[in-house]
Amino acid sequence: MNAQIELTNDIEKSFEKGLENKYLLLTPGPLSTSASVRRVMQRDWCTWDKEYNALVQDIRSRLVVLATTQPEQYSAVLMQGSGSFSVESVLGSAIPKDGKILIINNGAYGARMVQMARCLNIDVVELGYPEMQTPQLSDIEKALEDDSITHVACVHCETTTGLLNPIQDIGRIVKAKNKVWIVDAMSSFGGVPMDIADLEIDFLISSANKCIQGVPGFGFILVKREQLQACKGLARSVSLDLYDQWNTMEQHEGKWRFTSPTHVVRAFYQALLELEQEGGITARYQRYLQNQQRLAAGMQALGFEMVLDQHTPQSPIITTFLYPNEADFSFQALYENLKQAGFVIYPGKVTDLNCFRIGNIGEVYLDDIERLLTAIQHYRQA
Template identity: 75%
Template sequence: MNTQDILNLDNRYLLLTPGPLSTSAGVRRAMQKDWCTWDQEYNDLVQNIRQRLVQLATAQTEKYTAVLMQGSGSFSVESVLGSVIAKHEKLLIIHNGAYGTRMLNMARCLNIEVVELAYPETSTPDLNEIKNALMDEKISHVACVHCETTTGILNPIQDIGRLVKAAGKIWIVDAMSSFGGVPMDIAELEIDFLISSANKCIQGVPGFGFVLAKRDRLAQCKGLARSVSLDLYDQWHTMEHHHGKWRFTSPTHVVRAFYQALLELEKEGGIAARHRRYLNNQQTLSKGMTSLGFELVLDNQCSQSPIITTFLYPTSSKFDFQQFYEKLKQAGYVIYPGKVTDLNCFRIGNIGEVYLKDIEGLLLAVTDYCHTYLHLNSIST
């Protein structure tokens, strides 16, 4: 690919991935103006974003605050783990995929005392085991991923949260790929710290993540941070007392695009309406792919999210994922490789500026690939 090919914006393709994802023309246009981080207009925008995020998260808005943090979503996860757990406290991480494992690696790197409950990537956590683990009085915090995009599984954070709060622990939820696309009230779920990112279901672009935190919990975190740049308390305190000011240079274009994405979410009808669109995308995709002979990785015992769907490679020896990927990309669709440890699989995202017609177009492209390169009307044989 030469430079001209890269610069040719007419050759756009649809990102069927769990973020970065395909954005609207309005979100992209919002990045065409430069902003000054000290300007009051810009800082007013930041404050508006923070307020809107809390309103999206809960009806009990007085209990929560929003903190924006530079970097990818993982930066915000590490910011929480490194800023809210004291040196004498202990963390339980419940995980069944790559992103829960990433939290585990962060905690160990930060020298946090950690215990894990690990489950297969295609299984939901065992509530009885969690209940027993929480009997450890040294455990002060519990963390889990809501939508684990390794497979697309939706973990039962409501049931886990009840156990966590009954045991008197602080509840941390990585809702990176679910917040904004799956209805929830974080106050009703008793979540103390929820983490997400600009480039997921809100449908902004990459550049910052955000944390929705109980005000009283966050106020107790002063001086706990293991990092200067990722000090969640200090970032919040500066935004609170300096009217939206970030401590260090913020991704101004990304912030403005995110504000536009929030307006578009509201125009669509809010999270409930977006969830219906994503769910329709996912169900149409699953039905179409299984009719072509592809098998779903998650069985009926697991809760399939509307965010991303994982499929097994077909049994045909003629199937080559890289060829499949390239042919779909040529047709205008980019999918994801698999992440499940011991399965040959691939993933297709259902979120972003993606509608039913797009899923139907993808299915036509998959059908064409199956007929042309596998020479089969059904690839399951």
Template identity: 55%
Template structure:
């Protein structure tokens, strides 16, 4: 099908993924592929190579693709990387950091959690103290962009501490990879985890792990699951030139290959980051004009997704607001913060400045009482 003949979506997804994709990415899924075919496996190999290059890991890193959502890849990483003799320290700043800890708990992995709350980044002094006083800690994990709030955690500073103490560093870059510049070599990342349907702007169906090859090589036999064995998945892809151990999501893989081509055509990660930052600026400035306030201070905020405080006026009902915006062509996210009533708006995917300007107009129409009530009620 000609992409220009495809029907338009009735709305834009202003979410952290799945997100709005281009017609050309969607049209790539119209062809069927065989998982054993050399042409298809060559596409897989090209994807793996390109991911390593995007991460700044050429020469020392490898990429492993894994069926399922991003959480599948996080679980594959945690349950393969941390041995029975190891211990994981989780730096939690929201629901997705806590999910890493929950994976460790359910799988019987020795772990500890430093939970600094949802409104503050990890405490570097507390991290240093833990690594200094607890020699059993072998791995440290953190979420780069915590989409509970939109917080961007300082992985560069955390990585320097982890490396200075000789531990392994796991970064959940689910909602940041491909949209925020990050060099795994410079940061000292041993495992970076992300998903096809985030900033690379593919569709859901698989995730990937960009791992330091020398570290991954030492994990043979450590996995606590057959299907989520990251080492075995890697060895199969290496030995069979892109072959997956079990049935791969062929259509999604082909769409992701097209998404990588479009990322490069846009100008790479730096250009996409610039677009996302522009989208975010229009969003925040426009919402503030209408009386909405971001949950986080600007210095902690990522350009990926923003949590806004809900109006305190009794006329406010999120579901009504959601439905009104959806009717105007925009789908947003409910809040996920424990102690504050919030909602979230993302600006990644095939979203541009003109889309954000139209969103602000739609918000003004959907909640006109914001301007009247916001100052008095807060």
């Protein structure tokens, strides 16, 4: 009992200090959030309460307005779970039994979509590339000569490497062939300017704990309204039925079908307000871009080589670096040293390379990048 009392006291003291973080998460999400985003989670909410459901409706409206200058074409659906749950919800709800999807795969998250589609017994064509290569548009055109393909999916920012796929160019080809266009913008929406109507995206998928800078617990899908109607009765899952989730929110003014992550939803609303206060997506993109450019320059000055070359589109979200050519280099030692200095970085995910990743998104500023570079320099010199 005494240990429990001591733990409670420690927690209360941490709140008294302003909910300070022990370290910055330099990852592509979960990411470091503001103290105000964390603070609003200290209130409990009832999922049936009109005030809470009105909050959900406001979030849905704000997301659509963030996404496009033509909001009347789209609606937003919130879905419990991580971003991958939302991806699987779209794949399992949007593609009819006789449908067929082309998935462009040049990283771990494209590969995950392929895995999901196969698990759901969806007829899938995989167009695969090495993790450091952007898709060839001519390959996509050739693949779409198969008239039985009904849907096409691609990851926008592939955080395996930090590569940014050319969704505008791909989308032109997809829509010229009159296919349904699905974009996993998990790590880019809210941090990279885009208009999903101009890009002719039918389904865009993202998550609360990415560039909008909320906390993990739900994802969201921005969908053309006619595509939502076409999903009725197609779902391969009860919990991940995209149409039923949307229809319930529409008919019951923000009510989720099943228990929603209420604290996470309230934190996300606060994060949306803070995005607006920062100056919107364009301002946030500029901050992320400055973070990434300074990080890249500083790391190269310290002897680290970037995985993506200068000809490959590098996102402002996360950057991947090769291990230095030193026999005694240890990523784990670097990781632990940086954690003690107040930073958490990511291990690499490229199949055949020894590498690690550093994210630039979240409540992270140029001063934080400078402090990180100083910490790495001190580690290198020790």
